[in-house]
Structure formats: structure tokens, C-alpha cells
Amino acid sequence: MNQSIIKTIAFDADDTLWINETFFRDAEDQFCALLEDYLPYEECHKRLFEMEMRNLPLYGYGIKPFGLSLIEASIEITDGEVSIEIIQELIAMAKAMLDAPVQLMEGIEGVLDTLSQKYRLVVATKGDLLDQERKLEKSGLAKYFHHIEVMSDKQPKNYMKLVNHLDIAPESFFMVGNSLKSDILPVLEIGGNAIHIPFHTTWVHEQIDYEVVHDNFQAFEKVDDILNVL
Template sequence: MNFDEIEVIGFDADDTLWVNETYFREAEEEFAKLLSQYETPNKIDQELFKMEMENLPLYGYGVKGFMLSMVEMALVLSNNKVSNETINKILDIGKNMIEKPVELLDGVHEVLETLSKKYKLIVATKGDLLDQERKLERSGLLKYFHHIEVLSEKKEENYTSLLKHLDITPAHFLMIGNSLKSDILPLLNIGAQAIHVPFHTTWVHEQVATSTKHEDQFITASSIKDILEYVKY
């Protein structure tokens, strides 16, 4: 893979720069315990995911939409009999997620500090705008980035629009992220390059298999620090 023509590097945020999905898995476990009198943990988990998918076009990505889906699922599972106390506990689960300290992944500062000396760096992430802005502020990483973009979706058309807006030629753009579906495949499809840095936990909605068409078109790094082995600086 040749990155000689790269001028701008984009980074996903959640589970690429800092921990995120782990907190959702913990919240789902807490939610299942709260609703254990109505269903088994596995069934609750399955039904909550279905509810999230149904609500995604309405609420978008992020903790707030997740909170609303939990509340709605609690009402459905309990046949509208769930207590106010339980609803308050569900809201507390969401608030605790939002208030979590930002836990940077190992090597993030080093990589951004190094690459920012040669390349323009941007953040291209999904999620709730206020929540992502808050996390970026808490992270101490803002100084490295020329631009922050919180996208409603990460599809080819979203990236094409972003690169056009920033006057970036796809061939000169490299995206780094943990999701094949959102951070890698759409970029390859528009002529950009990508490095996949898997996180140990991936949301079911983001899981996708690569086709033989793409298997030789991107690099998979075991950690964000390994990016420095591939990109000149």
C-alpha cells in the first residue's frame, strides 16, 4: 500500500481515539438486570437492538437515542407497567454514559502529535453532536485537528460531500477507523485510502464482512500506534 500522495488524514473518534462501545455493552447489561422480571437477558438484548434499529432514522446515533430506545423497550416488555423508579434508573444509565471520562486508547497522543507535523488531520465521526463535541473537548486532542465533522451517516455520499466541502481530492485522503462498514469500505469506494484499526468490541450494526473486491485495498493495523509503520512522517 502506497501512501506517498496522502495530504490529509481523517480519524474516526469512538473506539478509534477513545473507548466507547464498551460503555454501551455495560449499559445493556444493566438494562437487562433492571428488566429481568419480564424477559431473559438474551431476549432483552435482542429486542433492544431491534428497537434501536427502528428508531435510528428518528434519533440518529449516540447515547440519547439509546436512552430513548431503552425507555421505550421497558414500556413494551412490561406492557406499560414498568415503575417510575425503573424509568429513572434507565435515565441514570444514559446520564452516566454521557458523563464517563474520556479514556484515550494507547498511543493516540503520540500518533496525532507525530502525524500532525506533516499532514492535516481531521475528525470524521458519527454520533450526537453535543456529546461528541464534549468528548473532544475533554480528550485534549482538539489542538491536533484542522476540522471536526460529526456526520449523521458514514456512507459514500457523506464522505464525498465532506471531501468536496474541504477541497480534498479522494486520492490524497487517508481514513483511519475501527469500523469496516463506516470507516473503511465507503472510502475505498470513492477512491480514497484507509487503515483499519479494529477495536475488541464492535456494535452488531457495524459488523460487515469484506469482499474479495476490497481485501487487498486496505491495511489492518493491530493498534493505532502501528499506523506509524505505514505512513511516512
């Protein structure tokens, strides 16, 4: 990595700027507790994940698509016998997730404050536009970012579109995120640079089963550590 050519640093939002996945895992546990008379815990999680994967091309990422998958999975698992009370609880769960306070990742604001004095910072995330805008506003971090990009997905073509919009070469682009699959590999593929900061919980869909080795890639345990190289 040639640090001198880095012009723009992009940060993923969920589980990089603030805590997110924990809310989904808690909601999944509540869902399976509500349906424990129909399926064992592990099988319930499996069926819900299958529903999310079927709905992903239609709904995309975020809490609202997740809420729809909860309802649809409950209907499928119970063969249409799910009560209106359970449906109402699932809707309330999704609304509570949307209304949850934003919990910043430890050390992230200090890192953004330091880096914003040297680089152009952007948010590069996926999910529901309204929800991500709401979380960014609640977080108090918007002042550090030059641009906010909410993508429908994080494939190489999505990153190339962002790089072109920012009018920079891929090698001048740096991505920081918690997902190797979405935040790291696509950026390396287009010739960019990436740092992985793991979060203790990772959605199954975002997991990979091999080690990433690349000249433009580094991994750190804490977000503060990136100040040693940027």
C-alpha cells in the same frame, strides 16, 4: 496506496480515539438486569437492538438516542407496566454515560502528535454533535485537528461531502477507524484510502461477515503501527 499523494488523514472518534462501545455494552447489561423478571438476558438484548434499529432513522446515533431507546424498549417489553423507578434508573444511566470521563485509546496521542507534523488531520465521526464536541474537549486532543466533522451517517455521499469541503481529491484522503462498515468500506468506494484498527467490542450494527481485500486498504492491530506506513 501512493503515500506521496496523501494530504489529509481522518480519524473516527469513538473506539478509535477513545473508548466508547464498552459503556454501551455495560448499559445494555444493566438494562437487561433491571428487566430480568420480564425477559431472559439474550431475548432482552435482542428486543433492545430491534428498538434501536427502528429508532435509528429518527434519532440517529449517540447516547441520547440510545437512552430514548432504553425507555421505549422498557415500556414495550413490560407491556406498559414498567415502574417509574426503572425509568428513572434508565435516565440516570444515560446521563452517567454522557458524563463519563474520556479514556484515550492506548498510543493515540503520540500517533496524532507525529502525524500532525506531516499531514492535515481531521475527525470524521457520527453521533450527537454536542456529545462528540464534549468528548473531544475532554480528551485534550482537539489541538491536533484541523477540522471536526460530525456526520448523521457514514455513507459514501457523506465522505464525498467531507472530501469536497476539504478541497482534496478522494485519493488524497486517508481514513483510520475501527468499523469496517462505517469507516472503511464507504471510503474505499469513493476512491480513498483506509486503515482498520479493530476494537475488542463492536456493535452488531457495525459488523460485516466477509473479509475486506482492496489495494487501498490495510489493517493493523495497534494504532501505533500506522506510523510504519504514514
